[in-house]
Every structure is written in structure tokens, then in C-alpha cells.
Amino acid sequence: MTKTRPESTPTSGSCRIQLAGRTVQLAWLREHTSKAAPLFARARAEVGHAWCLCRRPALRLVIRCTRAGRYHLAGWPQEGEQHEATCPFHKLGPGHSGRESYSTQAIRETDDGVSIRLATPLARSLDRPETHEDARDEPPDERNARRTVGLLGLLHWLWEEAQLNTWQPGFRHRTWHHCHAQLRRHLPDATVNGQGLDSVLYLVPPFTPQAADANTAALDAFRTRLGRHGPTEQRGLLLGQIKEVAPTPYGVAYRLAHQRTPLYARAALHTRATRSYRHAFSPTAAEHGARVALFVVERSPGGHLVAADLAAMLTTRTYIPADSSHEVVMADALAACRRSFVKPIRYDSADAVLPDFVLTDLHPAAYVEVYGIHGRESYERRKAEKRAFYQRQGARLIEWDVAQPLPDLIHPERRRPGPNA
């Protein structure tokens, strides 16, 4: 019998949960959803919530049940900060995510799951002219918050829900296989413009020779859903990693990792995308990092998959989002120093003032800022704003001016061996 927790390799499933008086591993609950259903139902009826045991006293968790009767757990609103940094329900406090810029109309969390209002329509009625979401018929929001989510916002929401913007030293490496498993878990619980996210979104599965046939069948099923069905024309979403952009007579072909079938796009869309997501499409991104993209997909008359729109995000090779190639260097350096950290992501708010990285292995959390631009007034102002914010918080700040060598990133407690080491 061991009482002590293993020191290393915190994984998202190693968390203990109390459900209707019973203590179980989160990984068990996730793997045995039907076996666990009676336990969930009892806890929901008798207690009203579950407990996360990452800390004492235990913290409440919301028990959600989708319309399909699938139970799962979610963090209690505004309590994410209190969970252990390695806990899958841990969230940074206010001021650390672009998600805060949305109204509850854009992202609504209920006991059934999460409903997202995407600015891009996915189903178009052929009887009526196309309309984009119109905000004029709604009461104004007191915070002036966004009422719809853009494509980048949805991509970032998925990344943050799946905690792919966090890093723990125990991960060592993170592959597309891992990202796929984490992301897939969140699809059945969300709807986009009223449709189940798991039915409108195709998440490129990791390629293995054994799975090749099943992957092809899944992509065919997705393709069949697209296009005209009675009076509506259906579009879909596709999430994958762009491996290569190849020119075609009409534009480009996006070749994706783990998938043979490319996505085609007109030259104008690609030109716009490289301007809007210049870091993701920069040559350094292809060399040192990865680029993940969320596409709006249509089916061409010839049966090809055609991108009607897209949002792209630069990440490290281990899929931590980065706002520039310098941030890729910093994220890799932090991981190499075995730091635990979170990369705050901005969603659709390009001008949100967020820390570049948050170190969660220090209490209070410390911040990392990467300074890549000099002399631009707006940038200098933002830098001053951030410094003042950290000073007010009394938080430790590590700064890196990219013209200089990287600062010392080793955890203070590991810098010199202690007297008992």
C-alpha cells in the first residue's frame, strides 16, 4: 500500500474524484462512461455535484449530462484557480484568457454542455438568402462583449478546453495522437449554432496503418454530410495540422499531417489567411513549430474538400500555442527546463492584454514576457501596462528581450542543491 503520490508524470487522468460518496479515478470515469452512469445519476440527484480531491478541502465539480445521456464533469464556475496546477480542472484566474471577451450568448455553459454561437453559418437554407449572425435584434451587452465566436475563437476554445495550452514536466513529449484524444473528449458536449460539434467537426485522426481504413471511412462519412441535403446546404469544420501548402492552378492545396486527402482553397483565401495569421504561415513556423488550422469546409461538385474559410495558429512541435516564433523558442526552453506553465490564448481578441506565459510551479504564479519589437509606440505602451499589472500583483516577472540570450529559466528551487539534497 502506498500513501505517497508519485512525484512525476502528472497526467490529466490521474485526478481522484468523489462521486456519490465513492472515490474513483477521473481516468476510470472517462473510460467507463456507461458503467459510471448510475454513479453520476445518483451524485447528481443526491448531492447535486461531484468533488475534485486534488486539494483539501475538496472542490465542487459540475455534473453535466448531454441530451444523448452522456455524463461528464466540468469545473465549477469561477473556481478553476483553486485547483492544483496539475489538476485537469485547473484554470487561471481572471485576466488570463481571451475567452472573457465573449458574452454568454456567444459561449453558454449549462448543465447540458456548452453551446457556441459561431459567426460563420454552417447550414444555409437554399430557400432564403444567406445571412450572417445579426446582432442588431439582441439587447446590447453592458460589457460590450462579443456575441459570436469567430473561427480562431473556436480553435482557441477547443485548445483551452482540452488544456493543450498547458504544459507539465511529466509530459516529456506531446503528439497529435495525444491532442486528438484530448480534443475528442470535448466534442460531444458542445453544440455550434445548434448542431452537435461532434457531427459538424471532423478532427483529423492520427494515422496508423491499422486505423487507415477506419480513418478513410470517417472522412467519407463527413464528406457525405456536406453539400445539399433537401432545402439546406451543409458546411463542415475540419481541424488538422497543415504540413505543406502546395500551389494549384486555382490557388493552393493544404496538405495535412496524418491525412492523404488535401483541402483546396482559392488563391484569395490563402492570401488573406497568410496576412491574418502571418506567424502561423511564416517559414520559421514550418521549420521549428507546427501550424494547426480550423477550416470551414465545403464539398466541390467533383467531391473535393474545399476550404471556404480558415483560422490558423502557430504552435510548438508539442502543440503549445505561440504568438510568434520567439514564443516558440521560449515555450520549448521552458519545457526543456521542466517548468509547468500555461500559455494564455486570446481567442478573437487580437488586442487583449495577456501575459505571454504563466509559470504555475511557483506560488503565486510567475509571468514570462517575450519582447520582440522595439520602438513601436503601441507595443511599448502595452509592455508598460503589463509591467505595471505584475507589479500591482506583486508577481515575479521573467523578461526576455529577443535581442539578448535567453534568461535563466530553471526553477529557483532546482538552481542549487538544498542542504538535504
Ligand SMILES: [Zn+2]
Ligand atoms: Zn482539482
